[in-house]
Amino acid sequence: MAHPQPDAIALLKADHRKVEDLFAKFEAAKGAVQKQALVKQICTELTVHTVIEEEIFYPACRGQTDDDLLNEAYVEHDGAKVLIAELEASQPDEEFYDAKVKVLSEQIEHHVHEEEMRSEGMFAQARAAGLDMDDLGARMAARKQTVLQEIKAGGLPSPETRTFVGHHLEQGAPLDGPANPAAVDIRAKP
Numbered sequence: 001m002a003h004p005q006p007d008a009i010a011l012l013k014a015d016h017r018k019v020e021d022l023f024a025k026f027e028a029a030k031g032a033v034q035k036q037a038l039v040k041q042i043c044t045e046l047t048v049h050t051v052i053e054e055e056i057f058y059p060a061c062r063g064q065t066d067d068d069l070l071n072e073a074y075v076e077h078d079g080a081k082v083l084i085a086e087l088e089a090s091q092p093d094e095e096f097y098d099a100k101v102k103v104l105s106e107q108i109e110h111h112v113h114e115e116e117m118r119s120e121g122m123f124a125q126a127r128a129a130g131l132d133m134d135d136l137g138a139r140m141a142a143r144k145q146t147v148l149q150e151i152k153a154g155g156l157p158s159p160e161t162r163t164f165v166g167h168h169l170e171q172g173a174p175l176d177g178p179a180n181p182a183a184v185d186i187r188a189k190p
Helices: 008-028 032-061 067-088 097-116 122-128 133-154
Strands: none
Touching: 008 032, 008 097, 008 122, 008 133, 032 067, 032 097, 032 122, 032 133, 067 097, 067 122, 097 122
């Protein structure tokens, strides 16, 4: 018998619980191999989660929920993407590796809290606005499977920030920023 498809909020909350569990396992992990494997899982889960939120859930929420909260969520995602790129490019024996995982964990904890707050959180606002959570959930689940297949075939995609442009100043870019600040590849350039 087929299981019913979770609605959008149930799917996102399940993702949240999975990542929280992975962060807890990292804190208890011993040894570089175990830590690196857990970080790979964390980075994969967070990457997929941000894709489905940014491509499907957040656009559906725009104008239906508090836009300031939505804008904060995009910025929080971009902060996480920077740390994910840093972790992907480093090894567990490097000086700031554990600290980066800890800060990523704290950022995600804050982000999850803002989405899941009972009355004023984004999820509560989206439900109150009457968004079709079943349709959103089906679309997000399908996109999630596609992204997971893409990652399995080619590794994590280069993270792109929508809200961060300041890092280009360090690389000698003009002060007016990139031509398309909505799609900035944050991986270090050679």
